[in-house]
């Protein structure tokens with residue numbers, strides 16, 4: 342049974358992601374620590390008491406297409422309505438349209454809880470929030486007036502429609518066709534695949550944001566436009582009109598997230614008795630659709646990163662609970678009679694601590710990324726610094742956390758032994774659900790390319806250099822703290838930061854000399870190296886903050902464990918980046 346780690350979440354927000362300081366300085370409006378704690382604790386209650394109990398059923402039943410309608414698992418429609426009634430959908434949305442205008446950090450923290458309780462369910466608001474953001478940033482005043490308030494309340498849900506059979510990572514290859522009409526609207530014809538929560542009956546209407554190409558558009562990514570396509574047309578008085586020609590043709594059978602309807606959407610096939618072609622409104626300018634999508638990319642990628650954290654948290658809780666109960670063998674040095682709880686075996690404890698360190702580390706990275714996004718909007722004096730930080734942290738938050746989600750869920754199964762492989766413990770579902778997160782919203786391989794070719798080179802590498810200097814300050818503070826509990830943390834962290842620095846400079850130099858393929862061969866190990874250094878740095882920051890909540894000793898002990906058990910990997914990763922490329926090229930023959 343998942344119990345939201347409300348105190349740990351609040352601690353990480355306040356002392357690792359800087360929310361405490363931001364609240365003190367008034368950067369977060371009138372948000373106070375008390376209000377923050379109250380919101381987190383109510384979210385935790387809802388996630389644990391109301392959402393999680395329906396997760397297993399959601400997995401077993403899955404979403405189904407019945408007589409042209411998408412049927413959600415039992416109880417999910419009511420769950421959705423109860424959830425929106427709590428106002429959760431509009432936490433960060435603009436107040437002008439009924440949102441609460443709260444910081445993104447808070448939303449990411451609550452998203453973690455929804456996704457821990459049920460990732461398949463958590464996807465619904467994730468997509469709606471993405472649609473709200475895109476529409477708010479790029480929609481005309483008329484579109485905003487007509488659609489935003491209902492999307493923000495959650496009465497209507499939203500979707501993002503990019504992928505087509507021939508256009509996945511390469512969105513520029515998409516073929517969905519848009520035609521202009523004299524009345525200023527457009528008609529869309531084509532097919533989208535893998536559309537999350539593409540159709541369902543829980544919301545009264547669904548607002549699809551769809552990428553399509555006009556007949557005279559330039560080729561590739563510069564010829565893509567963004568359109569708004571409502572499931573039901575909306576009359577001027579806000580009431581719902583005719584059904585639009587955008588239908589779920591089929592639902593995918595998937596490895597996980599069974600409760601989330603993943604739809605193939607078709608428009609313009611004339612099979613549903615509607616006017617042919619989906620009636621659509623342009624969002625932003627013609628041929629600027631991808632740029633519109635990019636403005637919300639940081640948030641959307643972070644929202645997927647937090648899914649990794651969420652799964653890792655749920656898997657860790659489950660594994661620790663099982664390891665306390667399950668008895669097998671006798672742990673070394675035990676004096677008690679009978680078999681020992683498996684948590685007492687050093688190998689199991691190491692596994693559990695690795696899970697915990699990766700969970701807390703990736704949480705800290707995601708929250709720090711959310712902090713940077715918030716500050717880039719709220720801290721005018723340092724806006725550029727925060728924009729660069731958000732840009733840099735986004736691919737790491739997305740990829741490191743979703744990889745951690747998969748790794749931790751897999752370790753969780755291992756801790757359960759054979760029972761982990763049996764569905765009834767729920768450990769298997771977590772791994773099945775986790776596996777999509779490194780794939781969608783830009784695969785982790787694409788994130789690594791983004792990190793190396795776009796983010797590392799920000800300000801000619803100076804932003805990363807400045808960040809590395811900040812991380813060194815944390816390591817130095819650990820050294821100066823003279824706290825025995827940190828053990829070898831300071832020298833280990835300093836060595837890992839040196840690995841990061843050396844590898845970053847190597848990648849910058851390779852790109853400067855035009856050896857891009859060489860740099861890209863090491864992109865994924867570099868991404869992990871960065872994530873591991875951040876994990877240890879942020880665990881140390883948390884340990885140093887010791888908020889007097891009685892958990893300080895535990896935090897320092899976990900930080901030491903991570904530094905002395907996980908950080909040695911950075912030297913190997915650095916070696917893979919700087920020495921691996923030529924053997925990779927040479928070994929292509931082995932793939933022939």
Ligand SMILES: Cc1cc2nc3c(=O)[nH]c(=O)nc-3n(C[C@H](O)[C@H](O)[C@H](O)COP(=O)(O)OP(=O)(O)OC[C@H]3O[C@@H](n4cnc5c(N)ncnc54)[C@H](O)[C@@H]3O)c2cc1C
Nearest residue numbers: 501502503504509510535536537603781782783784786787
């Ligand atoms: C359950 C589910 C839900 C989804 N929800 C949505 C949604 O709501 N809306 C939506 O639009 N899409 C959605 N998607 C689609 C998802 O975003 C894509 O699957 C993803 O972007 C990868 O595209 P692809 O599947 O075509 O893989 P490909 O692009 O074919 O990639 C295959 C492999 O090649 C690698 N690769 C591809 N190009 C490059 C390159 N240039 N350099 C290096 N490596 C490369 C990738 O990293 C990957 O490992 C969903 C998918 C699934 C399975």
